[in-house]
Amino acid sequence: MSVFTCILLGFAVAFLGSITPSFLNLTVVKFSLKSGRKSALYLIGGFATVLFFHANIGAYLSSVLMKNSEYITLIQKVGTGILILLAIHFFRLHFTLKIQKKKAKIDKSKAYLHGVGMALLNTFAIPFYFTSISFLIGLDYFEYSFLNSFYFSMGSTMGSFSLYALYAIGASKIEHKLTFIATKMNFILGCLTGVVGLGNLIYLL
Template sequence: MNIFLLFFFGFIFSFVGSITPSMLNMTALKISLEKGKQAANKYAFGVSLIIIPQVIIAVILIKYIAQNPTILETLEKVGIVVFIALSYYFYKESKKGKIKIDAVKTKNRNPLLTGIALSILNMFGIPFFSGTIITLDVFKLFSFDAVSVFFFTLGSVLGTFYILFLYGKFAKIIQQKTGELTKDINLILSILTGLVAVFSLIKQLF
């Protein structure tokens, strides 16, 4: 398996998975507006640090599952349902209005510690990376050897950091365009997850 390809997959999945407005990136935006870009970068670094154990835990879980064909086959079927549900969820989200940035609480805490704390509390981290890894594994695009996992993890960390960096860097522009941005991104994600569900279903049938 090409390690640079795994780095790319880690980066792009992590980047795209974090691009839609959520608590993590809205906090990056708010910190940037209130405390400046340097503070937002520290926050992004804190969030990204926690990606490392999240990916490692996901790899361990999926490696165990991959060694049990019955579980893997069941998860592939469940994955189709999950991607259909995600497609519907993002479609519904695209119909909603603007996220209230003022609702995000940053207080006067250290940006780095805030990033670490919120990333730990993010319940979707491990399931997201587990889903990403199992999707890649289904299409024979993932390898569980140490070097491959390292590059995939590195890509995931940098992908997360970069999207949060962009939220901080372009905070004022994003603040003005959040409603339109949210609608467009969620619609794109709805289409992408729908396509993954279709391809996964075709693979199951043929």
């Protein structure tokens, strides 16, 4: 496979996979409204750093776990538990934080580390990349190797960063239209993680 093909596939998979609402892109909107576009970009940098490794892990698992379904089930169980805990956390924030804080700049390093922490909690990423790459392998569009996985991950990092950056830029430009959404963001995040978590729980049961 050519380097360009691997990067392009990674970019497309990450960009398209990040379009739908998730607690990462909604957090970018919330962070951009609260702390400004520049801090949001550092947050996204933290996301992208972790997602690079998520894509690599997903690619590796796609070449191994397809023959060991019991490990996939274990990953689903752990991910479901984390999703439910996240949903409880976001609902708690929504119902306990009544006072809106004024917009304040957050240190760049703190924004970056916050992005790393949030991305580490993103249980969607590895299963998403595992499924996407397995699908590409099945269609003979992707052949796993260390270098192919590395270039694919580079493309996925660029794709996710680009998409999240659009969220950050859009949020700051239409802040007056997103104020209501920002005040309900924790509730939205709780609903999203809760629905997916319960869906996975029902599936596992």
